[in-house]
Amino acid sequence: xxxxxxxxxxxxxxxxxxxxxxxxxxxxxxxxxxxxxxxxxxxxxxxxxxxxxxxxxxxxxxxxxxxxxxxxxxxxxxxxxxxxxxxxxxxxxxxxxxxxxxxxxxxxxxxxxxxxxxxxxxxxxxxxxxxxxxxxxxxxxxxxxxxxxxxxxxxxxxxxxxxxxxxxxxxxxxxxxxxxxxxxxxxxxxxxxxxxxxxxxxxxxxxxxxxxxxxxxxxxxxxxxxxxxxxxxxxxxxxxxxxxxxxxxxxxxxxxxxxxxxxxxxxxxxxxxxxxxxxxxxxxxxxxxxxxxxxxxxxxxxxxxxxxxxxxxxxxxxxxxxx
Amino acid sequence: xxxxxxxxxxxxxxxxxxxxxxxxxxxxxxxxxxxxxxxxxxxxxxxxxxxxxxxxxxxxxxxxxxxxxxxxxxxxxxxxxxxxxxxxxxxxxxxxxxxxxxxxxxxxxxxxxxxxxxxxxxxxxxxxxxxxxxxxxxxxxxxxxxxxxxxxxxxxxxxxxxxxxxxxxxxxxxxxxxxxxxxxxxxxxxxxxxxxxxxxxxxxxxxxxxxxxxxxxxxxxxxxxxxxxxxxxxxxxxxxxxxxxxxxxxxxxxxxxxxxxxxxxxxxxxxxxxxx
Numbered sequence: 227x228x229x230x231x232x233x234x235x236x237x238x239x240x241x242x243x244x245x246x247x248x249x250x251x252x253x254x255x256x257x258x259x260x261x262x263x264x265x266x267x268x269x270x271x272x273x274x275x276x277x278x279x280x281x282x283x284x285x286x287x288x289x290x291x292x293x294x295x296x297x298x299x300x301x302x303x304x305x306x307x308x309x310x311x312x313x314x315x316x317x318x319x320x321x322x323x324x325x326x327x328x329x330x331x332x333x334x335x336x337x338x339x340x341x342x343x344x345x346x347x348x349x350x351x352x353x354x355x356x357x358x359x360x361x362x363x364x365x366x367x368x369x370x371x372x373x374x375x376x377x378x379x380x381x382x383x384x385x386x387x388x389x390x391x392x393x394x395x396x397x398x399x400x401x402x403x404x405x406x407x408x409x410x411x412x413x414x415x416x417x418x419x420x421x422x423x424x425x426x427x428x429x430x431x432x433x434x435x436x437x438x439x440x441x442x443x444x445x446x447x448x449x450x451x452x453x454x455x456x457x458x459x460x461x462x463x464x465x466x467x468x469x470x471x472x473x474x475x476x477x478x479x480x481x482x483x484x485x486x487x488x489x490x491x492x493x494x495x496x497x498x499x500x501x502x503x504x505x506x507x508x509x510x511x512x513x514x515x516x517x518x519x520x521x522x523x524x525x526x527x528x529x530x531x532x533x534x535x536x537x538x539x540x541x542x543x544x545x546x547x548x549x
Numbered sequence: 550x551x552x553x554x555x556x557x558x559x560x561x562x563x564x565x566x567x568x569x570x571x572x573x574x575x576x577x578x579x580x581x582x583x584x585x586x587x588x589x590x591x592x593x594x595x596x597x598x599x600x601x602x603x604x605x606x607x608x609x610x611x612x613x614x615x616x617x618x619x620x621x622x623x624x625x626x627x628x629x630x631x632x633x634x635x636x637x638x639x640x641x642x643x644x645x646x647x648x649x650x651x652x653x654x655x656x657x658x659x660x661x662x663x664x665x666x667x668x669x670x671x672x673x674x675x676x677x678x679x680x681x682x683x684x685x686x687x688x689x690x691x692x693x694x695x696x697x698x699x700x701x702x703x704x705x706x707x708x709x710x711x712x713x714x715x716x717x718x719x720x721x722x723x724x725x726x727x728x729x730x731x732x733x734x735x736x737x738x739x740x741x742x743x744x745x746x747x748x749x750x751x752x753x754x755x756x757x758x759x760x761x762x763x764x765x766x767x768x769x770x771x772x773x774x775x776x777x778x779x780x781x782x783x784x785x786x787x788x789x790x791x792x793x794x795x796x797x798x799x800x801x802x803x804x805x806x807x808x809x810x811x812x813x814x815x816x817x818x819x820x821x822x823x824x825x
Binding site for chain 2: 241256270275276277278292293294295296297298299301303305306308310311312313314315319322323324325326327328329366370479524
């Protein structure tokens with residue numbers, strides 16, 4: 227278990243993480259979300275002791291990581307996939323790391339096989355693709371068979387097979403009782419992987435909640451209905467607190483009414499219902515709603531203006547005609 | 550790319566104590582890393598080749614009657630240490646800065662946690678590599694010296710009791726290498742550490758030497774300049790006109806050690822305090 231106690235990190239006048247207090251439990255995948263600049267990477271670096279907290283502390287299973295005689299068996303981290311000297315082969319890189327805790331070539335070869343890198347193990351890192359680098363980083367994180375696994379954007383650059391593999395891997399790690407702390411900007415991926423969410427915004431804790439609860443709390447009461455009598459059903463459900471939007475000729479979304487109530491009205495009139503389901507917000511919707519006021523680096527709403535005005539087709543035609 | 554899903558386990562939790570991080574294991578790790586880096590090999594090869602070239606050049610060009618004035622192995626030790634001094638110091642800079650250039654320092658420090666101990670382990674590993682390299686260089690230079698002199702019809706005086714000069718040559722190179730390593734850790738940049746190394750070793754010497762013509766008291770500063778201290782250590786006096794204790798081998802060695810301790814302490818303090 228990782229405990230962050232009033233963790234604060236300041237860079238000059240900027241406070242990257244402000245009084246963060248959370249516990250990251252073992253036996254589940256905890257997703258770590260937040261907009262760019264929210265303090266996620268800083269928090270992860272403080273957990274593994276790379277950055278010194280300005281205030282507060284990090285406890286790993288009740289003690290500071292620096293006092294751990296075998297940190298590699300306690301925590302394994304993938305913080306940046308490119309942290310390998312370019313001329314160094316993947317195998318030598320892992321051998322170097324493994325040697326710090328007395329792990330040998332056998333362990334390294336096992337991990338190369340696990341990550342599918344055996345065929346390229348002797349190639350210099352500069353020839354690796356982004357996805358291969360990610361796999362090597364995951365292998366490095368798992369050398370010590372650690373109880374805690376920290377992965378910062380682990381699916382970056384992975385092919386679909388790799389994404390699926392990482393998803394299954396983190397789930398298996400959690401199922402084995404390990405603490406898995408996962409940061410990603412891919413909401414769909416996080417929705418399928420994480421059991422619990424910690425969301426940061428501008429260095430502050432915005433949410434520390436189970437995934438289901440987070441989605442439920444962010445969802446309004448709404449029902450998606452597919453029926454040949456969709457228009458009639460919309461009229462029958464009309465009320466001041468109810469809003470109906472048409473998704474198609476036979477499909478409506480009824481805001482403010484539970485699916486059960488919709489079903490009762492349809493049954494009352496003897497109308498056919500082809501589909502009826504509650505509308506639950508996607509993780510992306512819920513996240514956007516929560517972090518809307520915490521986005522530090524927001525992109526422009528409109529397309530960027532071209533630096534140089536290009537002549538329009540009509541002008542070109544006209545020019546051609548003139549000359 | 551085929552991946553497996555079953556995560557190989559190391560051992561039962563109780564057996565994990567067998568996998569504690571130790572200083573010896575950190576040295577082994579640094580040796581593996583250094584061996585895996587081509588720059589280590591290039592610097593070693595360059596040290597040997599440069600030493601051979603310098604030996605061949607000097608013995609091939611100097612006047613016939615001067616040959617033998619510095620018997621083996623002293624002449625080699627002096628020539629090798631002073632003329633190729635930039636190689637071990639640059640090798641040290643590269644060994645440290647490659648950690649930062651590739652950001653490998655993050656993985657290393659996250660894995661080992663004990664930063665100063667890790668730096669010590671890296672220094673020990675560097676010393677091992679440097680000692681081996683210098684010994685090979687001395688042997689190769691000796692072979693070249695004997696060959697060149699034989700070709701010129703001169704038999705070099707070999708005085709076995711002066712074998713200690715080889716140790717001094719190796720010691721000088723090791724100190725330079727560790728200075729480079731410390732500067733690399735201080736600056737976290739290959740370019741900056743190499744520039745500072747060159748500045749401290751050669752530019753500082755020129756500046757102090759020139760200044761001593763205008764300010765006579767600067768003569769007393771000359772022995773404190775690293776290059777002069779190194780010259781004194783390997784017994785190549787003559788850079789400084791002031792003959793004091795500082796220009797003796799022991800004095801030169803002490804000055805080199807002071808520089809080394811200052812740089813190393815700075816590197817250790819900054820490594821411990823700075824965010825990685």
